[in-house]
Amino acid sequence: MTGLYDVSHRHDNGATTIAKHPVPKGQPILELRGLQKKYGAVEALKPANITFLSGEIHAIVGENGAGKSTLIKLLTGVIRRTSGEVFWCGDAVQLATPNEAISRGINAVHQEVVLCRHLSVAANMFLGDEINKNGLMRKRAMTDAAQAVLNDLGFNLPAAALLSDLTIGQQQLVATARAAMRGTQFLIFDEPTAYLTRQESAQLFRLIRRLQAEGVTIVYISHRMEEVFELADRVSVLRDGTHIGTRKIAETNDAELISMMINRTIEQIYHKETLPIGATIVETRGLSGPGFSDVSLSVRAGEIVGLYGLIGAGRSEFALGLYGRQPLSAGEVHWQGNKVRIRNERDAMDLGIALAPESRRDQGLCLNLPIGLNINLPVFDRLSRGLTINRGREIENADRQIKDLKIKTPTRRVLASAMSGGNQQKIVIGKWLSHGAKLFIFDEPTVGVDVGTKAEIYRLFARLLEQGAGIILISSYLPEVYELSDRLHVFRQGKLVASHTYRSASHEEVLTQAIGV
């Protein structure tokens, strides 16, 4: 059993060692027995027994931090297991390196496309496996072969185009075509639809079904229940590094899977306290800028205003515009009743706006600098007297935030890069607590954060509200914005398309408005 387009036979270098005895459909192709991964004392994956059957679509679901990524990395040879056994087509295998996984026919398509943006589509599809003649690459032949594969898959993509000229969704399709072309028997999709349009998702699903029909075993990792029920034959649930169970899709339902995934009720995580609403802190009127247009909304003291929408719907862009990071093209901002102009980040900070940005890594933290420096960065001017920084106040401020926020570090001198996602998020938040802002903008504050830290962050929201601040909460995770927001605004394609008061619309209604069907 080989993949759709096995081009590897052209080479006699034996790089692809497809199993000699194809596994019949429905028989175990990959078996994990007590597979475990530890990082130091931490068990990222507790001993798991999962069997993948030949030719099935096997979904894996779980929250952020449940261990899905660890599992993929183990299967694709990116990291090595601590203990346990893996059987491939009945034989015990190591899967110690990515090359070993690929040569056995195990491939992965990642959420973030890992291809070379400056090369053509064809060059990417053949990367590391180029067609050569007398030591020279045969560019034309590769372009033609790649185009044939793309056409055959029903993708309307030019093989000669540069990858960087394609949308993220199209790049995802190229990555899939690349894997399909390489004699793949076992293909892992890691949240492939996160950045895709509905049309692109539909194309991808057709391709997945087609690969399945060819005998390829598919592992499909997703947050989205509807996709799991649409595609999968069986589903395995992970929670906090533990394999909770595997179900046939026909014998389970949403409610069962969700309870397996979270093991607690929604009320336990989101305790919303109703506080008296105060005066308006900020009001935008017809605000427009790059990525958003004509957004009018207001935030009052003591309330959380939620912004929900898909990635790229204009929520984060609006936040950056309000914060002065992006120039505004139209509209007005009124701060506590007065019209103001916010030209840059410093203007926003001086008014009393704080922003915990979407990406901790790219926007939030100086990773290779100490925690203390990160926390103090916005307030060094206040910690200084004349030319120099008051060392005592610098230390005191950093230590106070570390203690208040329960950042798990022995000292403020530890580098931010050494901390986990949850603790990093606390550092980003800690930056703004000493600044004394009136309006806090939290953009995706709980992505990659464990449940315990999530609850801490939500409690912190309540504390800020009690102190008379207002919060703008941006999230792609509907239950979060839905349960926490006093008012919920839905964004779609750069516009504010709907507004609801607390729990006045159903999940389905909000989701429909965000997707725009």
Add this chain to the structure above:
Amino acid sequence: MSVETTTETAPVPKKGMNILFGLTLLGLLLFLWLLLGLSTTSFWTSNNISNLLRQGSMTAILAVGQTFVIITAGIDLSVGAVVGFSSVTVAWLLQHGVPLWPAMGITLLVGVAIGAFHAFGIVRMGLPAFIITLATLTSLRGIGLLVTNGSTISISDESFTNFSRADFLGIPSLFWMVIAVAIPAYIFLHLSRWGRYLFAVGSNSEAARLSGVNVNRTIYLAYILSSTCAAFVGLLLASRIGIGNATQAEGWELQAIASSVIGGTSLFGAVGSVHGPLLGAFILATINNGANLLNVNAFVQRIITGVLIIVIVYFDQLRRRGSR
């Protein structure tokens, strides 16, 4: 998605790791001095020591300025050319009857202007630091040659040329200049908020920007400081050799970068100090001086310097990895 834990223990950086590294370099410097003292008779003579200090001083000042730029994850390739150009500037001004102090002031202002131009190219024109400073490296040499018509301008002001030969408390005045630069540099980098901003911009300029740091102003500051240090060294060099010549200080930018890197500065930005490049500069000067005394072929000296850079930076990498 990262692995989430609630029980993690992050590695604790050992207290004073920076100081320890500084002491290692100081130890290396003293070891070299001891070695040379034992193997040659001429090393520990007051003549040779003041010669060594004079040699190292100019590189040391350049290296401190360079370090500010490297901490912001940039690079300043122009410093050698700025030194040569400044020597021409001050000589030309003196030749045209400008009094000494204004002439020196104008020369330093030219340094400020060159640094501002670098930052302008980076911030406004979006050029890589490597390119804009490479461009001024060659252009400044050209302008200097054009002004002097390819020759040198001699400086007749004796109070100016005597300065570099003078001693104060038995220590060469050039070395006092290192101290005069190093103390404010230390206060700036390690004790003031602007120093913190240099590190933040070098680590993640977007995060710094969103935290209210004026990133553009920080970049201007770094390049202006580097060029001004270079212009200052240009004055010292003109005083030492008594001429203005655009082709002087060839390759000093590499000496400055090497001193900085030997002193523990990371070319990826956000890691560096003031004392590191100073020690680095004097280690390089000692090796050159010692090689001269030992009659090592000048060509071989260059090879030794190259090997030394690799060895020291490699050990520094090992240390960093170990402390993570």
